[in-house]
Amino acid sequence: MMTVRTTCPYCGVGCGVKATPMAHGAIIEGDPDHMANRGRLCVKGAALGETLDLDGRLLAPAIRDEQGLREAGWDEALAKVASTFAAIVAEHGPDAVALYVSGQLLTEDYYVANKFMKGFIGSANIDTNSRLCMSSSVAGHKRAFGEDLVPGCYEDFELADLIVLVGSNAAWCHPTLFQRIAKARELRPHLRIVAIDPRRTATCESADLHLPIKPGTDVWLFNGLLAYLAHSGAVDSAFIDAHTNGLEAALEAAGECASIEFVARHCGIDPRLLVEFYELFAASDKVVTAFSQGVNQSTSGTDKVNAIINCHLVTGRIGKPGMGPFSLTGQPNAMGGREVGGLANMLAAHLELDQPAHRELVRTFWDAPRIAARPGLKAVEMFRAIEEGGIKAVWIMATNPVASLPDADQVRRALARCELVVVSDMSAATDTAAHAHVLLPALGWGEKDGTVTNSERCISRQRAFLDAPGQARADWWALCQVARRMGFHGFDYRDAHAIFGEHARLSAWRNDETGVPRAFRIDGLAGLSRAGYDGLAPIQWPVGAAGEGSARLFTDGRYAHADGKARFVATVPRAPANPADRAYPIVLNTGRLRDQWHTMTRTGKSPRLANHAPEPCVDLHPHDALLAGVREGELARVSSRWGAMVARVSHGGGIARGSAFIPIHWTGQNASDARVGAVVNPAVDPVSGEPEFKHTPVRIEPFAVAWHGFILSRNEIGLAQVANWTRVRGAGFLRYELGGREPASPAWARALLGADPDADWIDYEDRAEGMLRCALLVDGRLQACLFVSRRPDLPARAWLGGLFAQDALSPKDRATLLAGRAPVQGLDPGPTVCACFGVGRDTIRSAIAQHGLKDAGAVTACLRAGGNCGSCLPEIRQLLAEPR
Template identity: 70%
Template sequence: MIRTTCPYCGVGCGVRAEAGDDGAVTVAGDALHPASRGRLCVKGAALGETVGLEGRLLSPMLRSEAGLQAVPWEAALDKVAEGFRRIVAEHGPDAVALYVSGQLLTEDYYVANKFMKGYIGSANIDTNSRLCMSAAVAGHKRAFGEDIVPGCYEDFELADLVVLVGSNAAWCHPTLYQRIVRAREARPQMKVVVIDPRRTATCDLADLHLPLKPGSDVWLFNGLLAWLATQGALDSAWVEAHTAGLGEALDAAGQAGSLLDVAKACRLDPQQVLAFYELFARTEKTVTAFTMGVNQSSSGADKVNAIINCHLATGRIGRPGMGPFSLTGQPNAMGGREVGGLANMLAAHMELDDPAQRAAVQAFWDAPRMAHQPGLKAVDLFHAIEAGTVKAVWIMATNPLVSLPEADQARRALAKCELVVVSDIVQDTDTNALAHVLLPALGWGEKDGTVTNSERCISRQRAFLPAPGQARPDWEIVCDVARRMGFNGFDFTSPHQIFDEHARLSSWQNGAGSQRRRLFDIGGLAGMTHSDYDALEPVQWPVCRPGDRTRRLFGDGRFSHPDGRARFVPTRARLPAHLPDDEFPLVLNTGRVRDQWHTMTRTGRSPRLAEHLPEPYIDMHPQDALLCGVKEGELARLRSNWGAGVARVRHGGGIARGSVFMPIHWSGRTASDARVGAVVNPAVDPVSGEPEFKHTPVRIEPFGVNWYGFILSRAELPLEDATNWTRIQGSGFVRYELAGRKPFAEAGGWARRLLRVEDEDADWIELEDRNGGVYRAAHLVDGRIEACLFVSQRQDLPGRAWLAQMFDKAQLSPQDRIGLLSGRAREQGADPGPTVCSCFGVGRNTIRIAIEKHGLQDAAAVTACVKAGGNCGSCVPEIRALLAEASVQAS
């Protein structure tokens, strides 16, 4: 087994992986990894299902009038190098750009940053981490003088109070959430507060849930700071010794008004606000963790600093069990920040706007021309591409036509761009459809390097699979282009050499002259041999000398500002950039679902990950749905001033009136019209440049169709007759959820064309109820089901789970055939229902039957009976909801 790390969220879980002789990959948690201690969430546990080569980009490709053509590496690299060289010569270095990703390894990130900032001479390199973590970076730098997460995961277990702000950790950081769950079980006196407009699965653990008005976080934490001051709850001695600017911060916080004013601004019960404030005041060991719900805002940096201000004012930082804690979204967002992956940063936590630090990096790199001003941030970059001022862009490991706000603008931009280069592992994405050059990169399991997680822990990501086709590491591709452009300094032959240079740069002139020493220093890892690097164990930085182990920072009260003091940052509560009005009366919030990741190019390949929430949806309050004229289970159109999308209406029970939620994962390859990025407004935070994904004014409209249906098919199918569709990966089949407006006059002929059944003598069974508007058909080959289709004018379609089981059978029995036509399983319990526990594939009906049959009273009993909830624990809130439902029905 090879020890590596998970490629998903910023928790950075350790993985043990092994490829068998048959190509199957076995995955397990790494008990020796400090981040996860052997645990994996369901996404990590399903990694072995995602490494197949179907759909992989396996050779370089160039686009011509004839379409994409496979070419040798030399031709593709020459095209990129010549294009970049010509455009720089004609229009200057700022006419080209790189847009990279938190999916890159640190070594990839380092080389790309060196290439762009030190050799091309422009800071036009930004990353999709801009979309999720740049507000935290800005807040850290303003408060601490450096982008520092001061604590470690152990603090969640040592804290007496954990405050989760804008964080659905139960779904988005599951293994860390489970550490909190287990700590709470061991110490029931420990308290958890969740601050989130939605009632998410994370609230299952909460002693107090504050469903604040979207965008009102600064009011809440400014109110807390002011209230702490009036209650005499500040640590005045610590503040006096280690900080600056409290007076200005208190003046700004005081503008929030009284506790009643704060409660009104946040649309909260004043008693709940008071309960939170009192709990915070009396609990020294407090960790406040925040993520996208805070960062993804036009006032995200101020939200971060409002939280940090409360910790500075009470001296709760740098000691066990306390501190503000930014939970990163991607596996290597932190590593990207270390090497200057953002357009306004330099490598090794040095600053672009500091001449001495620019000179230090230039000297170390022996760079011919150094970027001297910040480059274009993500949203601005794509506007510059559309305007024609950026004429070439190289996109690596990300899909901006799905993930960016106002995503249709990104489509327009790339359509106009003179040269679009994409490095990716899959061939068919929304973004790749507009690429002039496609470069095949290595994926997880094939590439080798390091990542850094949310607690500053550097871990090795090791290869255990051979490079497929002609795919290459991202760092090697960049080096090849750089050398073709005549640049020295890119003669690396291994990620070990790149890491060594990265480590040496971190200690280069660190603290020289009048500069305060930067805490990011991994000089103690420089000089490792290749075998030492291969064997590197997880280690938190700083590592100034070999053997250093630093769990927490700022415990000595010394910060990274020149005077060693932390800064209070005055934060003034302000309204979001765009407010609801009569035309767009609702507020859209976006985010992840439990079992999917980003734009599903990896997780979408796993059948078990597809079953929990298989379709895009619009979650909204039933009363809002009534006013909008839409019904649960039916399709609706979500429309903003920037774009529109279509999804199924859902009443999840956790959303307040006036708000709607839609997940981010579906692309043009997995759904006909569900790219929520196209709907999101392009407003950004003026400090960090992070977009406002959590607050877009929208309206919901009916999306009328004449029929709903679904297909399960062993073969991929064209869907020309479907007005709306979603593609879902099954085990041995593909599932399509369909809806259409075009009536079909002759159902049998239409169904045969749709399922591509041309043989008139095919084994074809069908049922049609014209009066009821119901049609069912199935195609069998040698007694085995090949495809089935179910259509109805209403939403009363059969369950999909039991039908999926038919595809596991070598022969269908006569009873199975009858079941297909009747639309239901022939025996009780054969239909497990929609998936609740993806780890063990346990459905809702299975859990309900077990609860009723055995009189189960709690989640532990359900786990003992049917396994559900026994692995990652992410489904436990849903199990508890089913237990509560059963209790209500019984009473």
């Protein structure tokens, strides 16, 4: 089979992938020639071949009517979308319809969606889930630089003397980039890493200095740094005079932060740590400050971004190798969406929606009948308008807002009231798809053809290596079909190549007439032939007429403001919206886990990715757990003013008192009650519109159950009567974690697992201890097993899961199954630590004890654990420290 070079669909690092299709799935390898990862892949990327089956795929259009959901042809589905959109626009105006799209789309899909809405429908009511993660960076860049521009490249991390990671658990969320950083430190031991994060994450474990600031206090911290740099003589006066404006106002806003004690008190950290960080920043010439969702997802996210940029401008540490502020994007094409105007307040090609000349330029280029005259509704506003009836039709593409938006129950109410909900997705069953009137089958990763742009402005080809299954079609094709049915011209593209060419031409069209020439331009790629597009190598924009890419911006000291100068922005510190109080005393932070992605429609298909964190948890400080009356391993109800969910209590060791952390990945499809989006505070940044995912006041309470349990089963189990459940996929079975209130008996278990009276059934019950263990076998082969106990410390799942690989259980296996422990010590590896090589916690502990292993390198040499993506190395180091 032919190997195809393509791009990973996960985080914004944009790793190159080599995919070789096989009869079942594909062989996935890192692309050694791709500039982003040089052959490395994280465990999620390495497991992509396990996620390509068609289980749960939406393979044909469907329409929901009075009789329910029924399969329909493309013509009928597209006609319904087009006619309903047209009728609503005719009666209520263009702002009565909306699109909500995603950083999972390719740039070509994004471009057509924005052209359709802003140029032909005539409304800017198109927003993207990138609003939830990157819009504060966009706004901060535009205020400082005049355009949404990321100055540096990944090489700068390898050249820096100091890397400051702010609100970024890069070890888990951008693993291949973090491994480049780790490798650079091996080669250059003087390289220092500072991690600024309220939690002690895996990234903090690898840092030289950790500043555990209180959530939401970043502006105080960086205003203090700005004042310190100004007062300590670390400023670059020549650079400031020649290339910037606004320093005096920025320093005035930072005035009270000149006191170390004042900043330390507001940030909740030791003044000595603060001084150490400030001195290190001042003394290091080459500094990269990388920031991600911990900065962006805040009601002051834009000010946080500008407070960071101010510190680089005052020292002139920008536009040169090894230095600069660096926004790490969360999704694979968050940057590409920004290039084509994916946000409701932007136009394509980095043109401004609020400037009449820019609007006319785009309208003329598109030969559009109209152009959106004002910004559209941002994500949170959009779904409020749907609930209130202002928006009567919405088309949702490649995202799941009923799970992912804040105040997610409000989104569910909104869609239930909407006249027309269209959902384009590759998954047939999502929380959002349940509300669709029209479902359109989209292509998935491996089937798509187009481009994406990563965090360092690198445009890469995403190439199809699998045939489109069923009737699945590209999102741009579905948009064009609806546009043509609505009578719009200019949507007769033959392929993604034609769309990309138009996008590239617009990027520099009449650039000299826009007042300030745009830095974003890729006109050097506009004339690519189909063969040239198919063979396009990764390239960083700007790409001028000569066809050469640009690693760094601002090398000449010119910025995109009219005077060519960058702007210091006065950032006044302010507390997060909706502070904690007596009723809701804990501050909730949300984010990603190491081995999962978004709502698990893809990573959830991989058994090895499920073993590191198989169910949602709420990570609490032991003191807060004690006050809340909950214990580690038990279930807790987490509630806010907006909603509630249930998770298992854990003490990860990295949470400060008064704080909690919950992962974002569980939905109504894989858990009974674990959508953290329902709990999250819907307050938004007043500039960017980005929601406050990092600071929600919550209350923690016991979620009382009579017993804890789990099921391993080859078939899906109906659990409507169980108080709480979550589900992940194992190797040949499904794994359910349970909490129940109804009595658990052998008869109940038989009914639950579907065992008829003549089934091959074994069980063991100890009523005094509240213990039940049972198993269903078919032809001697394990079909399902159920374990129940009053206590949450149940038998190990890994060893039991291995029994599903056996053709038949021996008498000894049957006996040890009911005993609940492996017949040989060491057979059970324990919870997965290294997902790349499937190495468990107990295996590592045993090797450390048996062989006297002293460091992570020795563990890797012995077990291979930590030898691939390296995201498990912090956990391995914790295990090494246990005996000491």
